[in-house]
Amino acid sequence: MMKDKLVIAEAMNGSVRIRAARTTDLVEEARKCHGLFPTSCAALGRVLTVDAIMASEMKDPDARTVVTINGHGEAGTIVAQADGAGNVRGFIGNPQLYYVNEATGKLDVGRIVGTEGTLVVTKDLGLKEPFTGVVNLRSGEIGDDFAYYFAISEQLPSVVSVGVLIGTDAAVQAAGGMIIQLLPGASEEAFDRVEAIAKAMKPISTYIDEGKLPEEIIRLLFEDANILEERDIRWHCGCSKEHFLDAMALISEADLIRILEEDHGAEITCQYCSTTYTFSEEEVRSALEKHRNVENRERFNR
Numbered sequence: 640m641m642k643d644k645l646v647i648a649e650a651m652n653g654s655v656r657i658r659a660a661r662t663t664d665l666v667e668e669a670r671k672c673h674g675l676f677p678t679s680c681a682a683l684g685r686v687l688t689v690d691a692i693m694a695s696e697m698k699d700p701d702a703r704t705v706v707t708i709n710g711h712g713e714a715g716t717i718v719a720q721a722d723g724a725g726n727v728r729g730f731i732g733n734p735q736l737y738y739v740n741e742a743t744g745k746l747d748v749g750r751i752v753g754t755e756g757t758l759v760v761t762k763d764l765g766l767k768e769p770f771t772g773v774v775n776l777r778s779g780e781i782g783d784d785f786a787y788y789f790a791i792s793e794q795l796p797s798v799v800s801v802g803v804l805i806g807t808d809a810a811v812q813a814a815g816g817m818i819i820q821l822l823p824g825a826s827e828e829a830f831d832r833v834e835a836i837a838k839a840m841k842p843i844s845t846y847i848d849e850g851k852l853p854e855e856i857i858r859l860l861f862e863d864a865n866i867l868e869e870r871d872i873r874w875h876c877g878c879s880k881e882h883f884l885d886a887m888a889l890i891s892e893a894d895l896i897r898i899l900e901e902d903h904g905a906e907i908t909c910q911y912c913s914t915t916y917t918f919s920e921e922e923v924r925s926a927l928e929k930h931r932n933v934e935n936r937e938r939f940n941r
């Protein structure tokens with residue numbers, strides 16, 4: 640059975656870097672987690688896919704690349720987070736949007752994302768200061784917006800093809816992405832060739848839908864491609880009840896007491912995967928104790 644994966648390659652004597660991914664399964668998982676309607680699914684799926692590809696440059700499995708997009712369209716904020724181990728998760732403000740562009744017959748991602756806002760990339764490499772790059776959105780179609788981000792923020796002329804194909808049953812039929820980048824020192828000839836390939840290539844989701852593997856798509860476009868690396872990528876949130884209990888200990892004492900007295904417990908839903916965790920009165924009380932212990936320790940340290 641075919642699985643999601645990411646392939647990294649180079650061509651033209653190392654002056655072109657190509658990264659391609661099949662993300663059909665992980666976008667389908669996102670759809671099921673969040674109950675995504677087709678256009679919301681295409682928007683979030685595109686962001687998840689590009690983020691998964693971007694995170695592949697990180698060697699540390701705990702390093703993260705976070706993408707936040709808000710173009711003040713109906714979609715609201717879209718967030719994707721991917722780590723160096725190939726885990727990807729994310730969410731979209733409004734999961735229930737379904738618009739088709741009448742002129743193209745395609746899902747109207749640009750309409751729901753909007754263009755009155757920014758694309759923010761934060762790379763947390765475990766160093767003191769995370770790297771942050773920001774660009775204004777161009778079309779809200781995601782692929783164009785990332786191409787602009789790479790050109791402006793990372794100074795890498797790039798072709799970004801990303802797509803999610805939704806089947807007649809509303810499930811994800813095919814999803815994938817490809818980033819082609821001209822590395823510093825690339826020749827005029829390399830620019831011309833990449834431009835010609837970008838013009839001639841089909842949408843990436845079409846190749847994935849035809850059953851082509853990422854390495855096959857790369858070889859189809861670049862006959863001189865040299866495959867460097869293959870990685871597994873998957874939908875994985877990694878949240879847990881313990882994680883949220885720890886987070887609860889960080890909210891104010893007054894709020895915790897109010898939760899205990901008024902609600903006698905708490906319910907928290909993970910934004911990233913929509914899993915709901917239920918906390919009993921006793922568990923909230925343990926968070927309150929933890930909170931007080933931390934406060935006392937801090938007082939002592941002062």
Ligand SMILES: [Zn+2]
Pocket residue numbers: 876877878879909910911912913914
């Ligand atoms: Zn979660």
